[in-house]
Amino acid sequence: MSPEKPKVAFYWCASCGGCEEAVIDLAEDILKVVEAVDIVFWPVALDFKKKDVEAMEDGSIAVSFINGAVRLSEQEEMVKLLRKKSQLVIAFGSCSHLGGIPGLGNFWNKETIFRRAYHTTPSTDNPEKTVPLEKTEVDGKELHLPSFYDTVYTLDQVIDVDYYLPGCAPPRDLIMNALQAILEGKLPAKGAVLSPNKSLCDDCDRNESKPEKLAIKEIKRPWEVEIDPEKCFLAQGIICLGPATRTGCGQRCIEANMPCRGCFGPTDQVYDQGAKFLSALASILDTNDEKEIEKLIETIVDPAGTFYRFSLPASTVRRRRMEAIK
Amino acid sequence: MSNEAFEPKLVGFLCNWCSYTGADLAGTARMTYAPNIRIIRVMCSGRVDPQFVLKAFAKGADGVLISGCHPGDCHYQEGNYNALRRHRLLSKMLEQLGIEKERFRLEWVSAAEGGKFQQVCNDFTEQIKKLGPLNLNGGKNEPREA
Numbered sequence: 001m002s003p004e005k006p007k008v009a010f011y012w013c014a015s016c017g018g019c020e021e022a023v024i025d026l027a028e029d030i031l032k033v034v035e036a037v038d039i040v041f042w043p044v045a046l047d048f049k050k051k052d053v054e055a056m057e058d059g060s061i062a063v064s065f066i067n068g069a070v071r072l073s074e075q076e077e078m079v080k081l082l083r084k085k086s087q088l089v090i091a092f093g094s095c096s097h098l099g100g101i102p103g104l105g106n107f108w109n110k111e112t113i114f115r116r117a118y119h120t121t122p123s124t125d126n127p128e129k130t131v132p133l134e135k136t137e138v139d140g141k142e143l144h145l146p147s148f149y150d151t152v153y154t155l156d157q158v159i160d161v162d163y164y165l166p167g168c169a170p171p172r173d174l175i176m177n178a179l180q181a182i183l184e185g186k187l188p189a190k191g192a193v194l195s196p197n198k199s200l201c202d203d204c205d206r207n208e209s210k211p212e213k214l215a216i217k218e219i220k221r222p223w224e225v226e227i228d229p230e231k232c233f234l235a236q237g238i239i240c241l242g243p244a245t246r247t248g249c250g251q252r253c254i255e256a257n258m259p260c261r262g263c264f265g266p267t268d269q270v271y272d273q274g275a276k277f278l279s280a281l282a283s284i285l286d287t288n289d290e291k292e293i294e295k296l297i298e299t300i301v302d303p304a305g306t307f308y309r310f311s312l313p314a315s316t317v318r319r320r321r322m323e324a325i326k
Numbered sequence: 327m328s329n330e331a332f333e334p335k336l337v338g339f340l341c342n343w344c345s346y347t348g349a350d351l352a353g354t355a356r357m358t359y360a361p362n363i364r365i366i367r368v369m370c371s372g373r374v375d376p377q378f379v380l381k382a383f384a385k386g387a388d389g390v391l392i393s394g395c396h397p398g399d400c401h402y403q404e405g406n407y408n409a410l411r412r413h414r415l416l417s418k419m420l421e422q423l424g425i426e427k428e429r430f431r432l433e434w435v436s437a438a439e440g441g442k443f444q445q446v447c448n449d450f451t452e453q454i455k456k457l458g459p460l461n462l463n464g465g466k467n468e469p470r471e472a
Contacts, residue, residue, distance in 0.1 A: 107422070275376035278419060282411040288397070290410065297414050304422035316380040317423050321462060324424025 006062035006183070008033075009041035009053070010092075011082055013068030013075040014102040014152065019093040020044045020067070022169035029176060036183055037062070041082075050078070056085050063088040063182055065165070069095040069102045069313065070153040074146035083159040088182065090194075094168040094263045096155035097193070098273075099313025101168070104305060106312045106319035109150040112326075150322065154314045164193040168263035168310060171250050195248030197268050200260050203247045206232045215286035219299045222258060233259040234284065239306060244270065244277035263310045272316045274307035281307075334388040334454035336363040336447075339374045343401040344436045345393035351440035359444040360451035363391065370394065371432075372405025376416045379430065383420075384462055389429045389454040391446070396434040406434070428453055429460060 012020060026033065040061060041048045064086040070076055083089055094100040105113060118124065118131045136143045155161050165178055178194045181187050188194075201207055210232040220237040227233070233240035233254075240259035246267050253260055266273040285296050300306070308315050340346040346367045352359065368374060371394025382390050392413060394406040413432040421427050431450055435443050 270377075272377045272380055274419070275380050275416075278415055279376050279412060282415045283408050285411050288404070288407040288410075293411050293414055297411075297418060300415065300418070302422070303415060303419040307419070316377065316384045317425070317462065320422065321424030 005036065005038045007040045007060060008037040009061050009064040009082060009086065010039070010044070011041065011064060011066045011078060012044065013066065013079065013096065013155075014071045015068030015093065015095045015100070017044070018169040019095075022093070022172070022175065023065075026172055026175065029172070033179060036179075050081070053081055053085060058084050059087050061086040063090060065090050065092040066155055067092040067096050067169075069099050070155060070158045071102060071105065071149050071151075072146040073149070076158055079155065079159050088162045089155075089159065090178070091155040091161045091164045093170055094166060094265070094310045096161075097164045097166050097314070098265045098311040099152055099154050100263075100310050103152045103154075103311070103313040104309070105152045107305070108320070109322060109325050110148050114148075151319050152313050157313070162190055163187065164265075166193055166195050166246060166264040167249055171248070171252070173250070174248055193246065193265070193268070195246055195264060198247055199267060200242040200245045200247045200249070200251070200254075200264070204232075204242055204251060204254060206230065206254065210235055214284040216281075216284050216296075217286045219296065221301075227257050229257045239281065239300070241273075241277055241307070241309075243280045244273050244307075261309050262307075265311055265314070273311045274304065274315055277307045278303065332455060332459060334362050334451055334459070335386055336389045336391060336450060336454065337382040337387045338363045338365045338391040338393060338447075339368050339371070339378065340365055340435075341371045341373075341394040341401075341406075342367055342369050344395035344399065345371070345433075345443070347437035348393075348435040348439045348443045351437065352443045353440075355440050357440055357444045359447040362451045362454075363447050370400065370402050370405035371409035372400070372402065372407075374409060374412070376412055379416060383425060383429075383460060388457075388460045389431065389450060391431045391433065391450060393433045393435045393443075393446070396436055399436065425460065425462075426457060428457060 010023065039046060041053055064082045066079055066082065066089060070079060091097045095102055114131050118126055119129065132145055134145055134147050165174060174195055209230055214234050216237050218237050219239065222238055227238065228236055238259050241262035242260040244266060245260050245262045246264040249264055262273060266276060270276045285293060287293055287296065340349055349365060371392050374392050379390050392409055394409050395401065397406060400406040409432060417427040417430055420430055433446050435446065
């Protein structure tokens with residue numbers, strides 16, 4: 001371990017572990033990474049503790065990669081600590097970038113989520129109605145748990161973020177490009193999303209199959225039809241977020257014959273991915289008749305959850321109004 | 327704040343060719359109507375991006391009106407049909423986000439219908455007064471800047 005190597009930290013908040021997996025998936029490339037940097041903190045793989053980070057000098061970590069959204073007080077505390085100790089903070093993956101799948105919790109609040117998770121799911125067996133408490137007494141000792149927030153936050157709603165690596169999870173080539181840019185000091189302007197600034201449709205192999213004028217007469221869900229593996233999803237009446245989503249993912253879903261769900265978030269020109277997609281979809285519904293429009297829209301079962309699948313906390317409205325939750 | 331004292335903030339996106347001219351007619355004819363609406367002129371109701379509507383709500387609007395030419399009368403042939411489709415879909419999405427669909431209104435007002443514009447403004451203001459302030463999560467819904 002030579003002392004000149006830049007120090008790197010990885011941390012996880014509200015996430016599934018897929019982003020950690022993405023680092024492991026660098027495979028042999030991880031050796032190049034370890035050759036170039038010292039990993040000083042990585043809870044999933046290395047046994048360093050919070051006190052070790054606290055003992056570091058402020059700004060002594062060159063870059064912290066933080067994945068996951070922020071929904072617990074513990075996560076807020078840790079990311080604030082890492083911010084203080086790091087020169088650069090990179091939001092790694094959809095959840096820290098946009099809120100991600102955990103961000104769908106913003107349709108609810110703490111009370112309703114706890115009620116569902118600990119009382120009303122069919123698989124729950126909890127006769128004592130136990131729920132996690134921030135403070136509990138066990139054998140005369142007081143135990144503490146972090147507090148659970150009503151709202152899920154993106155990383156940049158909690159701390160200052162320098163760059164974003166999008167994706168669920170970020171693909172290997174984007175991670176390697178970002179690392180190389182950091183090591184060579186060739187980063188773009190602060191705040192950039194480290195993926196090309198154009199829409200997925202621009203790169204999509206199926207773009208050729210798109211008719212000149214897209215027009216949808218019927219909305220179909222992927223499980224309802226046999227999907228043509230060559231043809232534009234929207235031309236098949238299947239909701240695909242490609243038009244409102246940034247490219248750079250390598251079309252992983254498209255190649256698996258599944259439509260884009262929007263994990264890369266919008267391009268720089270758009271500030272609300274869901275609204276922008278709504279706009280695009282509404283304009284290709286193939287009818288001008290009010291009744292027919294309403295009937296067609298009835299078949300779009302969950303517009304908010306579909307258009308903001310990965311980006312509700314980063315959206316303009318951020319969450320369902322608290323007053324509207326029962 | 328009691329609803330008696332509550333003066334709703336309304337934002338109105340009016341198309342240049344019909345509704346804005348209709349609103350202008352209401353003015354030149356000296357019709358009086360509720361002063362709550364803040365008018366933004368756009369070239370066509372089909373120009374109104376759903377992002378504008380969400381931003382208006384997030385920045386403090388209690389209600390948003392889009393007004394365009396009557397079906398069949400659009401200066402650009404079909405722009406108002408785009409507005410209609412977006413309005414219906416966005417209304418559905420707003421309800422999921424806890425924003426009542428009454429707060430988001432689409433009206434057709436022609437250049438000759440100053441009286442209709444007056445009535446729409448009065449009616450919308452009354453309706454939102456009854457609903458009360460939107461106050462998106464106590465003002466904590468500040469949107470991210472583009």
